[in-house]
Structures are given as C-alpha cells and as structure tokens.
Amino acid sequence: VTASGLVIIALSAIFALAGLDIFHFYVSLILLGIGWNFGFIGATAMVAATHSPEERGRAQGTNDFIIFGTVAAASFFVGALLQASGWQLINWLIFPAVALILAPLVWQMGGRNPRAHAGRQADR
Numbered sequence: 001v002t003a004s005g006l007v008i009i010a011l012s013a014i015f016a017l018a019g020l021d022i023f024h025f026y027v028s029l030i031l032l033g034i035g036w037n038f039g040f041i042g043a044t045a046m047v048a049a050t051h052s053p054e055e056r057g058r059a060q061g062t063n064d065f066i067i068f069g070t071v072a073a074a075s076f077f078v079g080a081l082l083q084a085s086g087w088q089l090i091n092w093l094i095f096p097a098v099a100l101i102l103a104p105l106v107w108q109m110g111g112r113n114p115r116a117h118a119g120r121q122a123d124r
Contacts, residue, residue: 002043004038005035005038006102009032016087
C-alpha cells in the first residue's frame with residue numbers, strides 16, 4: 001500500500017510537470033491526495049506492526065504528532081520555497097524523495113518470505 005502511494009505521488013509530479021493549466025493542477029492534486037493517503041495508511045500500519053500491542057497506541061500517537069507537526073511547520077515555508085525555487089524544481093524534487101523511500105521499501109518486500117511472515121503473524 002505504501003509503495004503504491006509513493007508511485008501515485010510520482011505520477012502526481014509527472015502530471016504537474018506536464019502543463020500549467022487548471023486541468024493539470026486538479027489531476028495532480030487529486031493524485032497527490034490519493035498517494036498521500038495510501039502512503040500514510042501503509043506507513044501507519046508498518047509502525048503498528050513493529051510494536052507490541054501495549055506500545056502501539058503511544059507509538060502511533062507519537063508518529064502522527066511528528067508527521068502532522070512537520071507538515072504544519074512546513075506549511076509556513078512552502079510559499080517562500082515556491083517563490084525561491086519555482087514550480088518545476090519543486091516537482092522535480094519529488095522524484096529523489098520518492099526513490100529514497102521506495103528503494104528500501106521494495107528491497108524489504110523482495111527479501112520477504114511470505115510463509116515465514118505468515119508464521120510470525122500466527123505467533124502473535
């Protein structure tokens with residue numbers, strides 16, 4: 001789910017780079033929203049899976065606080081960043097960020113043994 005979200009976010013950047021008319025903005029924002037939600041839900045599930053049941057609530061709360069606190073703080077600077085660097089550069093910078101997150105995620109998925117994973121789930 002998280003990998004799908006990252007791919008959708010990359011598609012959003014591709015669409016944003018394709019043109020500057022209102023249609024491109026709408027489609028890019030819709031894809032960005034869908035990608036963000038897929039990524040957020042998948043990452044939240046990964047955070048929950050790495051903690052014991054007693055720790056999950058606190059870990060997820062801390063994770064959500066960090067994510068949304070960072071998003072809120074970044075929202076104050078995005079206008080200045082857009083003005084300083086421009087629309088094209090902002091969208092091009094999405095690709096290295098997506099690759100940086102997607103590469104270890106895909107690597108981890110490739111090394112996973114589904115039977116071993118199912119056995120660990122049954123032990124819980």
